[in-house]
Amino acid sequence: MLLALIVALGGFLLGFDGTVNSGAIPFYRVSLEIYDDAFLLGFSSGAIILGSIFGNFIAGYLGDLLGRKRALVITGVLFALAALGTAFAHHIAVFIAAKIIAGIGVGIAILIAPVYIAEIAPAAQRGKLVSINQLNIVLGIFAAYFSNYFILQWVQNPELNWRWMLGIGFFPAALYLILLVLIPESPRWLMVQKREQEALDVLKRLRNAEDAAAEVTAIAQSLQQDDSRSATKKSVLAELAQLFSKPMRRILWIALALAAFQQLSGINSVLYYAPMVFETSGVGRDSAFLQTIILGVVFVITTLIAMVLIDKLGRKLLLIIGTAIMALSLGLASYSFFQARYQVPVDKIAAIKDELFKQQLLTAAANQNPDSYQQDRLVVEANQAQFFQGDKLLFSLPLDTPDIQIRQQKLELLAQALESVSATTYQSEVDFFTAIKSALVSAAQMALMNEKQLAYRDAQSSAQLTAAINQDFSSYQSLLLKSSIAINSMAVLIGLLGFIAGFSISLGPVTWTMLAEIFPNHLRAIGISTAGVLNATTSFTVASLFPWQLEVFGSAITYLLYAIAMLLCLVLVIRFIPETKGKTLEQLETSLVRGH
Numbered sequence: 168m169l170l171a172l173i174v175a176l177g178g179f180l181l182g183f184d185g186t187v188n189s190g191a192i193p194f195y196r197v198s199l200e201i202y203d204d205a206f207l208l209g210f211s212s213g214a215i216i217l218g219s220i221f222g223n224f225i226a227g228y229l230g231d232l233l234g235r236k237r238a239l240v241i242t243g244v245l246f247a248l249a250a251l252g253t254a255f256a257h258h259i260a261v262f263i264a265a266k267i268i269a270g271i272g273v274g275i276a277i278l279i280a281p282v283y284i285a286e287i288a289p290a291a292q293r294g295k296l297v298s299i300n301q302l303n304i305v306l307g308i309f310a311a312y313f314s315n316y317f318i319l320q321w322v323q324n325p326e327l328n329w330r331w332m333l334g335i336g337f338f339p340a341a342l343y344l345i346l347l348v349l350i351p352e353s354p355r356w357l358m359v360q361k362r363e364q365e366a367l368d369v370l371k372r373l374r375n376a377e378d379a380a381a382e383v384t385a386i387a388q389s390l391q392q393d394d395s396r397s398a399t400k401k402s403v404l405a406e407l408a409q410l411f412s413k414p415m416r417r418i419l420w421i422a423l424a425l426a427a428f429q430q431l432s433g434i435n436s437v438l439y440y441a442p443m444v445f446e447t448s449g450v451g452r453d454s455a456f457l458q459t460i461i462l463g464v465v466f467v468i469t470t471l472i473a474m475v476l477i478d479k480l481g482r483k484l485l486l487i488i489g490t491a492i493m494a495l496s497l498g499l500a501s502y503s504f505f506q507a508r509y510q511v512p513v514d515k516i517a518a519i520k521d522e523l524f525k526q527q528l529l530t531a532a533a534n535q536n537p538d539s540y541q542q543d544r545l546v547v548e549a550n551q552a553q554f555f556q557g558d559k560l561l562f563s564l565p566l567d568t569p570d571i572q573i574r575q576q577k578l579e580l581l582a583q584a585l586e587s588v589s590a591t592t593y594q595s596e597v598d599f600f601t602a603i604k605s606a607l608v609s610a611a612q613m614a615l616m617n618e619k620q621l622a623y624r625d626a627q628s629s630a631q632l633t634a635a636i637n638q639d640f641s642s643y644q645s646l647l648l649k650s651s652i653a654i655n656s657m658a659v660l661i662g663l664l665g666f667i668a669g670f671s672i673s674l675g676p677v678t679w680t681m682l683a684e685i686f687p688n689h690l691r692a693i694g695i696s697t698a699g700v701l702n703a704t705t706s707f708t709v710a711s712l713f714p715w716q717l718e719v720f721g722s723a724i725t726y727l728l729y730a731i732a733m734l735l736c737l738v739l740v741i742r743f744i745p746e747t748k749g750k751t752l753e754q755l756e757t758s759l760v761r762g763h
Contacts, residue, residue: 170350170373171284171296175303176343177239177276180246182307183336184269188212189441190315190456191329196641198326199259206715211263212439213711218267220703222274227696229275234360235283235353238275243347245272247340254334270703277679278699282691285683286355287373294477294680298470301676305470308438309463315442316456323540324533355688358386389688406693415694418685421744422694425681426702428736429674432493433729435706436713437462437663443714444663446645447504447596447722448656455645458660465664466671473672482677483746489673490737496665497730499658504723507654509599511589515650520582522646527574528552528564536562576614576622577639583610585647595721599651600644607636662726674736678702684747 192212201207229238245268252265280300288296315332322328357366363383370379410419437444441462445455477485525545532539532554539562542554552564565571584606593599611623611632626632686694716725 171299173346174280174283175300177280178300178303179307181273181276182304183311186308186438187311191332194325194329209711209714213707214263214266215270216707218270219274222271223699223703226275226278227692230279230692238279240347242272242276243344250336254330278695281679281683283353286353295474297680298474298676302470305466309467312459312463422698425678426698427705429678430705431732435710439710448659466667469668469671473676481746483744486673486740489669490733492669493666494730494733496662497726500662501723501726503655503658509593509651511585511651513589516585520578532562532564573622580610597721
């Protein structure tokens, strides 16, 4: 248990690094100037998965060449470097490069950690112990959400808060590197390396002497039957050829199907963009961050339940129950967005404009005096805005500057656009935002023709004007949704929490448990790497396309597509996935590869 907990801290870092970005997105998209590029926004978040694809490619090789322990040490170093790299990035290219480094660590850790745990665990407790890695992934996700919410309240400066959110991951990475000193090497890897006495010594620390000797004998017989001693000398291409051979076909298809469907569920779309996802239901930014904490709590609780059940109910039954829950929950979220209606209330337009103006005044003031973010009261007079903390005046901002006048003019144009669309009710957020942007472009063009304002005077073409308006619009969306949407937000929350609960008792822990179980000893590392590459590729595609999907298709269709994927997965599980609980790795090899 202690060894599993230490090794699974890599899972904590994986979960933390993968989802901490969700809270930083609303801020670094402005700081790094990618506010109007949905693809680049998605790529910056999905870059960690892109890196994990490379990590998956080399994980098996590193695990076989250096051993499981040294491979895990490499992941700790990569996580630490990536946390510092993203925190200090001042250009999107540097940010993405650091995320790719984190991803390489993710790709190695997500495969090597469960393999290590599976190779030291007794058969009767293997499912529970391997699930500790998934639990730690979930704890890392929860810690990221909680940390983001806390930092959002603590660091008001949007130029700094996202750097704290990302940089704080350095500290658990450093702790991980220190704790890895305590773990021994995997006994099965030692056996493959012909270091039988060392393997026996490790197993004697984990079992009684009789069980340790029996396990060494079983491993030796398995390696001899598979001719693993010569297989370790084969090239990677030769191992791949063996992996794709006819005797391995059933195992490979099971592994690839589970790896792909785990990500086709849309799990990383929800986790990587959680605050943005909740904002689409109109709850506002602070409430959206708070709801991500609730999501994290549900994730942790249901993962603990899965750890208790995985060796009792078995892998297959959990997959059936979980994927059914996921399909129903995603269907509920999709239906809620299909039923949603969007209409700007005429009587709220002035309040929307005033609230946005106050937000912009705070940004302008903080650019000159960062202490302005500590304000708890704003007083706007005829020629200045005063920011107070209690009775203490923090800063006075003149309102007659060209910058403030341009901001006011832009909000006047927004108010005109909102008034022009207020009589129409829209059935999707895509139509709603498209209509407002179109009305805003028309209002700006008319004002420029009449020379009534200077807000967008630098736009030399229609394309430049649209791009400038899209840049400003990114700061309007959250408040516009909150003020205009009519939706059963509780149904959306229940649907997404149900989805998380279903995932965390099925595809979350069971996928990696089964991948660590079903491959034979001599092909386990490269087999899991192959499945991991498909998993990471699917994840990168799904997560990177998510902002674009929301922008083009809307929430309703996006969640419907994920629900359909889970229905297909349910059929696959019922018809083709075997049960693996309670069997030794050698017994599974006999039944799945040799067919008896």
